[in-house]
Amino acid sequence: MNSKIWVSPPHMTGEELEYVQNSLSENWVSSVGPDINKFEDAIQDYLNSTDEVIALNSGTSAIHLALIQIGVTQGDEVICQSFTFSASANPILYLGAKPIFIDSESDTWNLCPILLEEAIKDRISKGKKPKAIIAVHLYGMPYKITEIHHIAKKYKIPIIEDAAEALGSEYKNKKCGTFGDFGILSFNGNKIITTSAGGALICKSKDIKNNTIHLATQAKEDAPHYQHTKIGYNYRISNILSSIGLAQMKVIHNRVASRRNNYNFYTKNLKANLTISFLKEPKDFFSNRWMTTILTKSYKDREQLRLTLEKNNIESKPLWKPLHLQPVFLEYPSYVNGISENLFNTGLCLPSGSNLTKNNLKRITISINKHYED
DSSP states (O other): OOOOBOSSOOOOOSOHHHHHHHHHHTTOOSSOSHHHHHHHHHHHHHHTSSOEEEEESOHHHHHHHHHHHHTOOTTOEEEEESSSOGGGTHHHHHTTOEEEEEOBOTTTSSBOHHHHHHHHHHHHHTTOOOSEEEEEOGGGOOOOHHHHHHHHHHTTOOEEEEOTTOTTOEETTEETTSSSSEEEEEOBTTSSSOOBSOEEEEESOHHHHHHHHHHHBTTOOSSSSOOOSSOOOBOBOOHHHHHHHHHHHTTHHHHHHHHHHHHHHHHHHTTTOTTOEEOOOOTTEEOOOSSEEEEOSSHHHHHHHHHHHHHTTBOOEEOOOOGGGSGGGTTSOEEOOSHHHHHHHHEEEEOOOTTOOHHHHHHHHHHHHHHHHO
16 A cells, blocks of 8 residues: 555654754753754744744643733633634633634634624623734645734734644734734644644743743742742744754744645646646735635535545545534634635645655556546
């Protein structure tokens, strides 16, 4: 049988081992060390921003810490995009707050500006102005930044920009992750670069960065003994994982180019297949194409294609199941238009790793074309 083709496997450069060995030889096996600062600096340089970067152990931790610093507490309401992974919303529940789910629009599949404003007005009329908005750049496609941020500014609601899937994506030549009051990155094993586990919080000042690091390192006070005046968390990244990240950041431009090349290959070689459609970039949008996604005719069509690929040892994944349809979130308010549910029912993520070979891509497209010919 042909070897397995995965949806988005880690892609190592070969240099990671040297960086890790250097950390080990210097005994930086801790949540402190020089490579953490170097990794943060490398991310900041890549973002071409004056924003501060704090490397953490996950993107989920970053969202949690952002919500804390915005002041979200028990009983508050936080607006969250519904069409996303559950990690975008889980930290809202960690704080005893309530997620308010908003459906998608069809141009980017992200947060719908019309429903967003409707929801804000409705929550205010019920005496609960939302404390924050979590907006996601899904599959690397930027959300409608101009429209969403205009609404947020109008109602004075801070934005947490979930760019976990969008490192390298841009809107009007500015990197995603730098638009919100806080930005979130993820370096999970399936992301465009990886530290195996890890993430980052992007913020607007050195004071916020210092406070984030304080909270992420168990909120230890400056004392010769262990002194704590607030609850802290064990959320800091390790020096060894940062070492991996340093090697990965050296090739981020290549990784983005490879993912975009995958998308271009699929659109070219599946173009004759009129039953499949792709998510295109609107004007001024630049997607890292972390994931190449397609829409099929129906749920049945989607599943038949997925099973065909599975039979050929090719992994594919349905698009995210909207959070307002997830059993764990059913009790929370949602403002929906049916778009994300339809995307979930008909959409599929194709293999999109930056280490896909030309033969891999040919094998995938041949399998898909043959499926529709049979």
